[in-house]
Amino acid sequence: MLLGRAVTNVSGDGGSGGGDAAQFSLAGKRPAEPDLANFVKDRAAAIRLGKAFFYDQQASGDGVQACASCHFSAGADTRVRNSLNPGANGAFGAITGVFTTGPNATLVAADFPFHKLSDANNTRSAVVRDTDDISGSQGVFLRSFVQIGFGSPASDVCNSVPDPTFNVHGTNVRRVTGRNTPTNINAAFNFRNFWDGRARNEFNGVDPHGAATANAVIFRTVGGVPKPVKILLRNSSAASQAVGPPNNITEMSCDGRSFPQLGRKLMNLIPLNGQKVNPTESVLGGLANTSGGGRGLNATYVGMIQDAFKNDLWDGGSVQMENNFSLFWGLSIQLWEDTLISDNAPIDQFAAGNTAALSASAVRGLGLFTGKGRCSHCHKGPTFSDAANGEGGQAFANTGVRPVADDTGDILEGHARFKTPTLRNVELTGPYFHNGGQATLAQVVDFYNRGADFAGNLTNSQIRPLGLSSGEKADLVSFLLSLTDERVRNRKGPFDGPSICVPIDGLSDGVSNTRCIPAVGAAGGAPFVAFQ
Numbered sequence: 001m002l003l004g005r006a007v008t009n010v011s012g013d014g015g016s017g018g019g020d021a022a023q024f025s026l027a028g029k030r031p032a033e034p035d036l037a038n039f040v041k042d043r044a045a046a047i048r049l050g051k052a053f054f055y056d057q058q059a060s061g062d063g064v065q066a067c068a069s070c071h072f073s074a075g076a077d078t079r080v081r082n083s084l085n086p087g088a089n090g091a092f093g094a095i096t097g098v099f100t101t102g103p104n105a106t107l108v109a110a111d112f113p114f115h116k117l118s119d120a121n122n123t124r125s126a127v128v129r130d131t132d133d134i135s136g137s138q139g140v141f142l143r144s145f146v147q148i149g150f151g152s153p154a155s156d157v158c159n160s161v162p163d164p165t166f167n168v169h170g171t172n173v174r175r176v177t178g179r180n181t182p183t184n185i186n187a188a189f190n191f192r193n194f195w196d197g198r199a200r201n202e203f204n205g206v207d208p209h210g211a212a213t214a215n216a217v218i219f220r221t222v223g224g225v226p227k228p229v230k231i232l233l234r235n236s237s238a239a240s241q242a243v244g245p246p247n248n249i250t251e252m253s254c255d256g257r258s259f260p261q262l263g264r265k266l267m268n269l270i271p272l273n274g275q276k277v278n279p280t281e282s283v284l285g286g287l288a289n290t291s292g293g294g295r296g297l298n299a300t301y302v303g304m305i306q307d308a309f310k311n312d313l314w315d316g317g318s319v320q321m322e323n324n325f326s327l328f329w330g331l332s333i334q335l336w337e338d339t340l341i342s343d344n345a346p347i348d349q350f351a352a353g354n355t356a357a358l359s360a361s362a363v364r365g366l367g368l369f370t371g372k373g374r375c376s377h378c379h380k381g382p383t384f385s386d387a388a389n390g391e392g393g394q395a396f397a398n399t400g401v402r403p404v405a406d407d408t409g410d411i412l413e414g415h416a417r418f419k420t421p422t423l424r425n426v427e428l429t430g431p432y433f434h435n436g437g438q439a440t441l442a443q444v445v446d447f448y449n450r451g452a453d454f455a456g457n458l459t460n461s462q463i464r465p466l467g468l469s470s471g472e473k474a475d476l477v478s479f480l481l482s483l484t485d486e487r488v489r490n491r492k493g494p495f496d497g498p499s500i501c502v503p504i505d506g507l508s509d510g511v512s513n514t515r516c517i518p519a520v521g522a523a524g525g526a527p528f529v530a531f532q
Contacts, residue, residue, distance in 0.1 A: 021347060021351040022351050025351035029341075030341065031188040031338050040308060042307055045304065046335045048308075051336045053333055054066065054242075054336065055275065056272050058273060060253065061143065061252065062155045063154045064153065064503065064510030067242070067333070071181065072517055073517075075185035076182065076429040078531045081105070082103065082105070082505060083107060084135065084136070085136045086165060087132035088132045090165070094130065094131045096129060099129055099133065104168050104505065109532070112437070112439035113437055114135075115453045116130075117450075122450055134176075134177075135431050135435065137181045138503060142172060142255070143160050143161055144159045144256055145257040145261075146159060146254075148264060150265065150269060160172065163175065166506070174506045179407075179435070179436075180431060182421055183429045184337055186342060189383045190238070190419065191389065192395075192419070193237045193240065194419070196410055196419070197396060198411040199241035201240075203330055205233075208241060219324055221316040226323070236330070239330035242333035242334060246329065247262065259326040271304065272295070274295055275519070276519040277296070278498075278521035281493075281497070281498070281519065281520070281521050281522065282494050282496050283493075283494070284297065305321060309328060342488050344487060345482060346484075362475070368468070369476060372466060373466060373468065373472075373476055378420045378460070383424065384424055386420050387422075394420055396418060400455040400463055401433045402416070402435060404454075415458045425488050427481050430531030431531055441477045445476050446473070449465070489528055490528075491524045492524035493523075497519070501516040
């Protein structure tokens, strides 16, 4: 059954009924597919290419960042040092009370929630602390692009630019994104992607903005000559999302690099060079280099593209391949992310008839989730998110996390409406909300129980005080824990991957002050732990 990335609502009623688990089963569900008959030659080859692109640290301007650098832990980011963005007012620190402050600071448990009240159950109680700072993901240093680099590590030639925001006593630190990083697991179901939905459902082959970019073209050979062609591929928001970060000056790139330049760079490098790939890895294991230090793939990006995509997208020569690199990047990552479906959580087992899969507390929590807690009005269906249902319903909602003026959210409608995130594996994907302002699921439940922090006339109608008892709140958290697929926690295929070292300090050069996640095969490895 196909769902998501399409307008048809196939996700169940999501109403306030009596805790029916069947509506939440993801078993047998897959994202709606774009028509790729004129683009993809070999789907398996495209999936291999997409996974290599996603993990390859050489794709960044500094040879350190990869897409996976912000999605390394259950598809999300659990780092606590240098993870603050100053938010709407442009200044680090508390508006009220005391808060960890400044670039390269380390968040601690006492900093959460970012909006703290004297009574967690009463939104009108005294404000103990408030900040508009955001817990995001650290990316790259602010630099201007000069030319691509082919060294090891494969850092581009760039000039340092004084960063007025992300610096410590005048020394630049890695920049931090202005929103918290959502998981990429199950993201393939979303009709639009990013918190603000700017990654359109229709992929134009070039950037996230679909039909809004009127001059977006790819190149097909006609009579041996590459000709510009416009495309709009429906059901491709994951592809639209994937082409956003690589040349973004906060996330991955020096300022001024283009996708054709990124293509020229990677086409001359060994895929994943410097990173280990387990020979039993579910997608890339067959290409793993097992000689010497066992790093990289026994392949080239040119060959991988030629294996995956139709000849008329690349047979006009290297310049055509470079100019179509955004197309290859977006579609191949989307096809790989289409495999990241976590459909074997306890809730799925319970829906299939295994009554022992949920504890008594979790079963009570299920009833609260669909009833008194009002959760399933937005977090509905197999993905626990209305974002799979196109433009209708509660796909984007103002839930009163911050004042409207802080962040207008939805690129189409504004009003501080943000994409309803999936709750699958939510145990592992903290901190929570678009601002990363809640550290634990208990804090999230408190937030909804009191009827939000900044409710107003634009806030979703389902946001209201719930009157949950302490026992009911605990039951609701128990239910949320039942949404974790243990394959995700333990990095088992298809959630395995190459090694990657992520900076854990804003001054890190990518060698020192890093956390290295080892390569694992399909059997998995050390489990991920929740944000703490």
